[in-house]
Amino acid sequence: MRVTIRLFARLRDIAGTAELHREVAPGATVASIWQRLVDDFPELAPYAQSISTAVNADYARMDCLVSDGDEVAFLPPVSGGS
Amino acid sequence: MPLLAIGPAPLALEAIVATVSRPEPSRGADGAVSVFLGLVRNKNLGRTVRYLEYEAYEPLALRTCARIAAEVAARWPGVLLAIRHRTGRLEIGEASVAIAAASPHRSDACVACRYAIERLKQIAPIWKREFFEGGDVWIEGATADPDDAEALAQAERVACV
Numbered sequence: 001m002r003v004t005i006r007l008f009a010r011l012r013d014i015a016g017t018a019e020l021h022r023e024v025a026p027g028a029t030v031a032s033i034w035q036r037l038v039d040d041f042p043e044l045a046p047y048a049q050s051i052s053t054a055v056n057a058d059y060a061r062m063d064c065l066v067s068d069g070d071e072v073a074f075l076p077p078v079s080g081g082s
Numbered sequence: 083m084p085l086l087a088i089g090p091a092p093l094a095l096e097a098i099v100a101t102v103s104r105p106e107p108s109r110g111a112d113g114a115v116s117v118f119l120g121l122v123r124n125k126n127l128g129r130t131v132r133y134l135e136y137e138a139y140e141p142l143a144l145r146t147c148a149r150i151a152a153e154v155a156a157r158w159p160g161v162l163l164a165i166r167h168r169t170g171r172l173e174i175g176e177a178s179v180a181i182a183a184a185s186p187h188r189s190d191a192c193v194a195c196r197y198a199i200e201r202l203k204q205i206a207p208i209w210k211r212e213f214f215e216g217g218d219v220w221i222e223g224a225t226a227d228p229d230d231a232e233a234l235a236q237a238e239r240v241a242c243v
Contacts, residue, residue, distance in 0.1 A: 008139055009209035010220040052207070052226040057141035059228055073139060079210045080203050080223020 001026065001068035003033065009076050011051070014043045024066065030055065031062040033072050050077050085163065086147040088140050088208075090170040093177040095119065101164040102184035112162075114188035116195040120179040122172045126221075129214040136169045136178060139207040143167065149228060150201045154183070154194045157238075161185045161194040167208055178210075197241035204233045 005020040012018045015037070024033060030053045038045050054073040055064055066072055083101050099115055122134050147165045154163045164182045172178050181198050185191035202208075205228045210221050227233065 006139070008207065009137055009211070010222065013220075050222075050225050054139070054142050054207070057139070058145060059142070059226075073142070073207075075139065075207050075226060076209065076220070077222040077224055078203070078206060078226045079208060079221050 001028070001066075003028070003066055003069070004071045005033065005037065006071060006073040008073070011044060011047065011074055011076050015041045028066050029062065030060060030064045030066065030072055033066065034062070034074060037074070047074075047076060051075055052078075085165070086144055086151065087166045088138050088143045088147070088169060090168060093119070093166055093168060093180040095180070098164050098166055098180045098182045102162045102182045104162060104184070111186055112184040112191075113186050114191040115182055115184045116188070116191035117183075118179075118181040118195050118199050119177045120199070122174050122176050122178055124174045126212060126214070129212070129216075131174065132213045132215065133174065134172050134178070134213070135211045136167070136172060137209045137211070138167065138169050140169075142207045146206045146228065147202070150198050150205075153201065153234075154198055157197070158185065158190040158194045160187075161190050163194060163198055165198060165202065167202070167206065169208075193241045197237050200237035200240050201234075204230075204237065 003022055003024055007015050052075040053060055056071050085101055124131050151163045154161055162184045166180045168178050181195055183191045183195040205226045212219050212221055
């Protein structure tokens, strides 16, 4: 199956692109897609504990199963401020 | 105009107040509108800021705003809430975010407005890149987790002080 990966802010800068496409095996999860992304872009690794993730523009957990055609987004910590 | 919007258009105080003006048959029912405008500040952490660039994951940001509006409706049932956030390059002094809360009485309007901006900062997928004298940096705060009960409780505390 094929998924679209969306990256934002600093994650986008690290990967050098806002959108990627990957073939993934059935049973793939958000976590397994993140791991492949880290394999391709090792500089992303420090974000493992601080990212949020979304599937089809809705917040989702790392263990969420993905389906063919899904859009999986990885989101660095948000701006915050006080 | 829609109550919730994310995009490059400049924010105007009158415009967001107009969005929470109730149509008939409820026209005139509100006794208060509380408005928050977030502005681009010229200093941050000792740096002299030149300008900011905002980036959003727009469909999720809109969904997140809808979630915040639902949280507000559950806590303060009479409140009508509007949220707008800009994207793209913003100069010093420009408004990056506008929130308006209309209510029959001022207390709920003020509290709901404060709650909404706290939640927006916690969970909206919106990032800012600060361009300052000497460089630029992505500002990264907290991990966005809409189900984090502690963050939600903190927003309630801050709003209701």
